[in-house]
Amino acid sequence: MRARKLSEELSSLSDVWKEWELRGAVFFSLALQIALICLGHRRKYLPHAWITVVTWLAYLSADSVAIYALGMISSMIREIKAGESLSKMDPHTELSTFWAPFLLLHLGGPDTISAYAIEDNELWLRHLLTLVNQAGLTVYVLVMAWTHPTLSFLAILILLSGFYKYGERVWVLRAASRKYFKESLAESKPRWRDSDKIEEECEVKRAEGYNAVPHQVIDINNEDAIMIDVTTAEFSSKKLSFGKDLEDQEYKRVAGTLLSASRLVDTSQRLFADHLFSMDERNSRLSILRGKHCAGDFKVIEIELGLIYDMFYSKAKAVYTRWGFICRLVVLFSICVALVLLSFTDKQPYSKPDLFLTFLLLAAAIFIELYALAHILFSDQRHRWSNSMGQYNLMSIKENEFSRWKLPKILQIEEMAVKFLYQGHADVTDDIKNLVLSKIKEMEARDVQKPPFPMMDRGNHALSRHKLLDQLKWSIELDFDMSILAWHIATELCYYLIDGLDSIKEKSLMGLHLSRYMLYLLFVCPSMLPARMGSIRFRDIIKPPGWHFDLPKFARDRPASGHNRRWRKPDISEEPHIAEIRDMLRNEVNHIAAWSASKEDQVEYMLNNGCRVAVELERVPRGWKWSVISQVWVEMLIYAAHKCKARDHAQQMQRGSELITHVWFLMAHYGLTEHFQIPLGPVATAEIIVNPW
Known part of the structure; x- marks a missing residue:
C-alpha cells in the first residue's frame, strides 16, 4: 500500500x-x-x-x-x-x-x-x-x-x-x-570612371553652382566634409538638435565624418580579404581622410571598423x-x-x-x-568602440599570488585567474591619438619616395632623434617579446623614480599607458603580436621563484588594479622618507643592471635588460626622457600593427576593436601596409566629391 x-x-x-x-x-x-x-x-x-x-x-x-x-x-x-x-x-x-x-x-x-x-x-x-x-x-x-x-x-x-x-x-x-x-x-574593382565622363559631370556640377574638381578629391576636413548629393537644402531639412549657432557646423561635421567613412568602407573591407591596392587608391583615400584634427581621422576609422564589425558579427x-x-x-x-x-x-x-x-x-x-x-x-x-586600451602591469603582481589560490591551482587555471585579476583599462586620450597620427604621417613623408611600403621601425627613429641609438640599440634588437618586457620594466622604474613636478608626471602617463598596453597585448592577445611568446612564458615570469625583483614596499604593496579600475601610481606624498626610498630603488636598479645575466635564465635576463634600459634613460635630461619613452612605444605599437595579419585583427574585434587595430587601419589608409604594392598608373581619376558654396 x-x-x-x-x-x-x-x-x-x-x-x-x-x-x-x-x-x-x-x-x-x-x-x-x-x-x-x-x-x-x-x-x-x-x-x-x-x-x-x-x-x-x-x-x-x-x-x-x-x-x-x-x-x-x-x-x-x-x-x-x-x-x-x-x-x-x-x-x-x-x-x-x-x-x-x-x-x-x-x-x-x-x-x-x-x-x-x-x-x-x-x-x-x-x-x-x-x-x-x-x-x-x-x-x-x-x-x-x-x-x-x-x-x-x-x-x-x-x-x-x-x-x-x-x-x-x-x-x-x-x-x-x-x-x-x-x-x-574578388570581382569588386575601384570605382574609377572614365576621365572624359568625369569632366562632363564636373561641368554640369559647376553650372549648378558647385565647386567640383576632377582627378582629385576636394580637401575634405572632418568638420565640414560633404560628399556628392548632399546639398544645402538637405542640411536645412536634416538639422540635428544642437544649439542654433552650432547646429549647421555640428551637422556638417557629423555628416561629413559619416559620409567619408561610408565612402571608404567599400574598399576598406577588402583589407580583410588580403587584396592588393594601387597607389592611386591610396591617394584617393588620403584625400578623403586628411583633416585638420587627428580626432577626425580616428573618428572615421572608428565608424569604418564599426561597420566592418557588423559585417562579421551581426546581420x-x-x-x-x-x-x-x-x-x-x-x-x-x-x-x-x-x-x-x-x-x-x-x-x-x-x-x-x-x-x-x-x-x-x-x-x-x-x-x-x-x-x-x-x-x-x-x-x-551609437557607440562603436570603448575608446580604451587594456592595461597590464608586471610590477603589480605579488610574489605569492599563485600559492594562496587553491581552487584555481586544482583546476589548473591559476594563470588565467591572475591575468583576469590584474587586467585593467585606460582611456585612449587625444594625446595618444595625436602621437600615433603624427608618427604615421612622419613615416608616410619619409616613405613617399620609396613605395610601396616603409621599413617599420621598432624604436630606431625615436632613439636616433634623441641621440640614444648607440646606448640603447641593443634593447630594440632583442626578440620582440623580450624587447617589450625590457622597456616595460624600464618604463615602470622610471615612473617610480619621478621626484616632484606634476607636469612631468602628467606627461609620463602617455608612455606608461602605452607600455602597459603593449604588455597587455603580449600576455592577453599574443596572436596580435609578431612574437608568440616563444622565448619566455607568462607563468615563468610571475610564478615564484621566477619574479623576485625586491621592489620597495610602496611599489610592491600598492593597490592591485581590478578589471575595470584605472591604473594609477600610488599616492606616496605622505611617506616620510620619499628621497630615501627612491635612492634605495636607484641603488637596486644599478645593482641589477651590473649583473652578467645568462640568457638561459630568461626571467633574470629580462630583469637585467629592463634595469639596464632604466639606467640609460635616467641619464636623459628630464624634459626629453618621457618623450623618448612615448615615441619608442608608439613605434613598437606601429611595428606590431604592421606585422599583425588582417585575420587576427578581425578575430579580436569580437570583443570590440583594439587600439592596435585602429592603428593598423589608419596605416592602411596612409598606404603604409603591404596591401599597397601596385605602382601609380598613368591616368587615375577619382569620383567627384563636391562641396556646396
Whole structure:
C-alpha cells in the first residue's frame, strides 16, 4: 500500500516536472534571446568582463535550449499520437504546439549578433542543416496538432517569420565566412570612371553652382566634409538638435565624418580579404581622410571598423538594405496580428501559466523586432568602440599570488585567474591619438619616395632623434617579446623614480599607458603580436621563484588594479622618507643592471635588460626622457600593427576593436601596409566629391 502511494506520488511529481520543464525551457530560451539582443552589440564598446562572459554563455546556450524545447514538444505530440486521438489533446498541449514556431524564431537569433567569434561564420553549413531539421520538425508538430484552427493559423504566421529569420542568419554567416567573403570581393574593382565622363559631370556640377574638381578629391576636413548629393537644402531639412549657432557646423561635421567613412568602407573591407591596392587608391583615400584634427581621422576609422564589425558579427549585411527593412516590417506586422487575434480567442480552457508564457512570447517577439528597427534607424549615433586600451602591469603582481589560490591551482587555471585579476583599462586620450597620427604621417613623408611600403621601425627613429641609438640599440634588437618586457620594466622604474613636478608626471602617463598596453597585448592577445611568446612564458615570469625583483614596499604593496579600475601610481606624498626610498630603488636598479645575466635564465635576463634600459634613460635630461619613452612605444605599437595579419585583427574585434587595430587601419589608409604594392598608373581619376558654396 505504501509502495503504491509512493509510486503515485512519484508519478504525479513526474507529470508536474514534465509540464513545468517545457515551460522553463521555453522561458529560458526567451531570456537568452533578450540577453543576446541587449548585449550583442554592447561588447563592442563596453570592455567589461561580465558582458563578454554572459554574451558567450548566452550564445553557446541559445541554440541548444531552443532545440531541446522543440524536441520536447515533438515528443509530447508523438506520445499523444501513440496513445490516443489527437482530437482529445488537452489545452496545455494545444498551447505548447503554438510555442514551437517561436523556438524556430529564437533559432534565427537577434540582429545584433549572428556570430560570437569569427570562426562561427565558418559553421554556416551546419546551421543550414539545423534550419532544415528544425523547420521540418516544427511543421510536423503543427500538422500533427491541427485541432485548433485559430491557433494553427497564427502558428503559421510565426512559422514563416521564424523560417525567414533563421534563413537570414544562415545567409549572413555564409556571406561572412572566409571563402565567400573573399569571393564576394574578388570581382569588386575601384570605382574609377572614365576621365572624359568625369569632366562632363564636373561641368554640369559647376553650372549648378558647385565647386567640383576632377582627378582629385576636394580637401575634405572632418568638420565640414560633404560628399556628392548632399546639398544645402538637405542640411536645412536634416538639422540635428544642437544649439542654433552650432547646429549647421555640428551637422556638417557629423555628416561629413559619416559620409567619408561610408565612402571608404567599400574598399576598406577588402583589407580583410588580403587584396592588393594601387597607389592611386591610396591617394584617393588620403584625400578623403586628411583633416585638420587627428580626432577626425580616428573618428572615421572608428565608424569604418564599426561597420566592418557588423559585417562579421551581426546581420547588418541583410538588415541594412531596403529588402531587409521591409521584411522586418512584415515580421513585426505578422507578430502583431497574432497577438491581436489571440487576444480575442476564448482563453477559458487554458491555464494561467500557459497563457502568461504565450503572451510573453508574443510581447517579447514584438519588443525584439522594435529593438531591431530602432537599431537600424539610429545606427549612425551609437557607440562603436570603448575608446580604451587594456592595461597590464608586471610590477603589480605579488610574489605569492599563485600559492594562496587553491581552487584555481586544482583546476589548473591559476594563470588565467591572475591575468583576469590584474587586467585593467585606460582611456585612449587625444594625446595618444595625436602621437600615433603624427608618427604615421612622419613615416608616410619619409616613405613617399620609396613605395610601396616603409621599413617599420621598432624604436630606431625615436632613439636616433634623441641621440640614444648607440646606448640603447641593443634593447630594440632583442626578440620582440623580450624587447617589450625590457622597456616595460624600464618604463615602470622610471615612473617610480619621478621626484616632484606634476607636469612631468602628467606627461609620463602617455608612455606608461602605452607600455602597459603593449604588455597587455603580449600576455592577453599574443596572436596580435609578431612574437608568440616563444622565448619566455607568462607563468615563468610571475610564478615564484621566477619574479623576485625586491621592489620597495610602496611599489610592491600598492593597490592591485581590478578589471575595470584605472591604473594609477600610488599616492606616496605622505611617506616620510620619499628621497630615501627612491635612492634605495636607484641603488637596486644599478645593482641589477651590473649583473652578467645568462640568457638561459630568461626571467633574470629580462630583469637585467629592463634595469639596464632604466639606467640609460635616467641619464636623459628630464624634459626629453618621457618623450623618448612615448615615441619608442608608439613605434613598437606601429611595428606590431604592421606585422599583425588582417585575420587576427578581425578575430579580436569580437570583443570590440583594439587600439592596435585602429592603428593598423589608419596605416592602411596612409598606404603604409603591404596591401599597397601596385605602382601609380598613368591616368587615375577619382569620383567627384563636391562641396556646396
